[in-house]
Amino acid sequence: MSIDEVAKKAGVSTATVSRVLNAHAGVRPATRERVLVAIRECDYQPNLLARQLRTAKSRMLLVLVSNITNPFCSLVVRGIEEEAEKQGYHILLCNSESKLTRESAYLGLLSGKVVDGVITMDAISCLPGLTTMIGDFPWVQCGEGDPGIDASSVTIDNAEAARAGVTFLAKKGRSRIALINSDMRYLYAEQREHGYRQALAEWGLDYCQIEYVDNLDYSEGAKAMRNLLALPQPPDAVFAVSDVIAGGALSVAHQLGLAVPQDLALLGFDGVPFGNVTSPPLSTIQQPMHLLGVRSVQLLIAKIKDHRQPVVNEVLGWQLIERGSA
Template identity: 60%
Template sequence: MSIEKVARLAGVSKATVSRVLNQHPGVRPDTRTRVLTAINVCEYQPNLLARQLRTSQSNMLLVLISDITNPFCSRVVEGIEAEAEAQGYHILLCNTRSQLRREAAYIALLTGKVADGVITMDAADCLQELQGLIGDAPWVQCAEYDPAIPASSVSIDNREAAFETVRFLAGKGRRRIALVNCDMRYLYSHQRESGYRAALEELGLSWSGVAYAEGISCEAGSAALRELLAQPEPPDAVFTVSDVLAVGVIHAALEAGLRIPEDLAVVGFDGISFTSSLNPPLTTIEQPMNRLGARSVQLLLERIRQPQAAIVHEVLPWRRVERASS
């Protein structure tokens, strides 16, 4: 279907249809509605390649994430997509697995103007290499970031959240508080472990135990708890760096005949929605996942529209959601 037929159906000129397609502000709302209705009726697909050659803008944002199966990443992407669409953009989602070869292939799309800018959620330890690939293109680091890189970032204070979680568990009378951590390529893993150890030291708790899960999965969480329970003096509380790991911890604890929270308190991290329906419901550190995504888009569009805009390192608030597992 051609643009001429869309214009005839809507009773407007081809130029007006073009202005609507390009989100031009100088179109009356009722005219815009007629054109969009005609586009839907005709199932018209604009030639995006031709448009970007004319405008040097694709209205597409490249989003690099390390693991699409991680519910935290999925929720952040929801926020990215919703805000991008509200701003007249679409996203190109790339599951990189934090592999530089895959990242390089996707980032090449920036030089071809298939995308106008990039949001990364890759592991922090690969961001320096990514910087060389991204160059001067607009870039925002979401959740994972390197403060030495001249690109804006959005995150939470992971160290503070972990520190306060240990204080919370100690306030409940727990004295053998363990941490289930995971891939140390990620900044959040370092920050949460740092907060955990700092809190133990401040509280004068000599017992510590850290198990490193092999990936973010329920099975990995269960294996980590079994490792901790094999110690001569097992933990009476477990703090995990992911809700998914916490689910595995609970499963393994119940299999071992432990009562939650009487024998073992469990606290997760992220605030994934399904944790409220677990048995028992999971206490968790809730991240503003959708807001992390939306704010990343807003900061990226500022850089796209104003290349000299100031670099921003924004820290969003977290909150503890207390439930029966603690």
């Protein structure tokens, strides 16, 4: 059903229908009601993208996510979406998998005024052309805060959180603490490894074993754990940079007959809900996922409204949650 058919049914011009759709004040109440009835009867769905191309502001935000299947990402996106809607915006979600070609296709919407700004959760180092493509458009980094980029960011202190996590394990009497880390092109992976190594040095622990995974998923965590437990001197504790990875590692420990935490302590990162229902429940470093999303939107909309807003690198708090696995 087209706007012309709605106008014909309501007995008005297409311009009047457009004014009603855009909530313009200069439409008489009786006419507005007649148009709204016609819209409902015709089941008319306005072409939002076409309308946005003709206006200065689309009230849509582009969100680039590396992997929406990761519960950490999905919970951050929930915070983004809730805050965006609260402020009268909608989001366009791109599951980029850190692929530049997919990113560039979506970022073209900035120049077309289909979206007003962008929130990225990708590794900047994976996408060297990203900053060039975004240019001067409003941009906020969420979870990946590179201070060398001229864009605001919302993160936690990953290095300090990791240092505290390893310290927690060392205080439990663990001396062979291994790390399962992510792709080092991500800043958080680099920072968490730095915190891991710093804590080992502070406690005088010579044992340092690191397994790297290609993706933050269950199977990668299981594979990394098998590699660690096959070492001539296996760890007595494992710190994983993601709860999803830790879940895979925990499953392998069970399969091999290890008692957790008696034989092997396990600490995850993020604080996603499924850590409450593993056996035993997963000790973890909890990020404020919802707040990461909320603050990203607030900073982005402030920049959209006033491009003179300064760059803000905001660091949120985190919490070490002790459960049964460590």
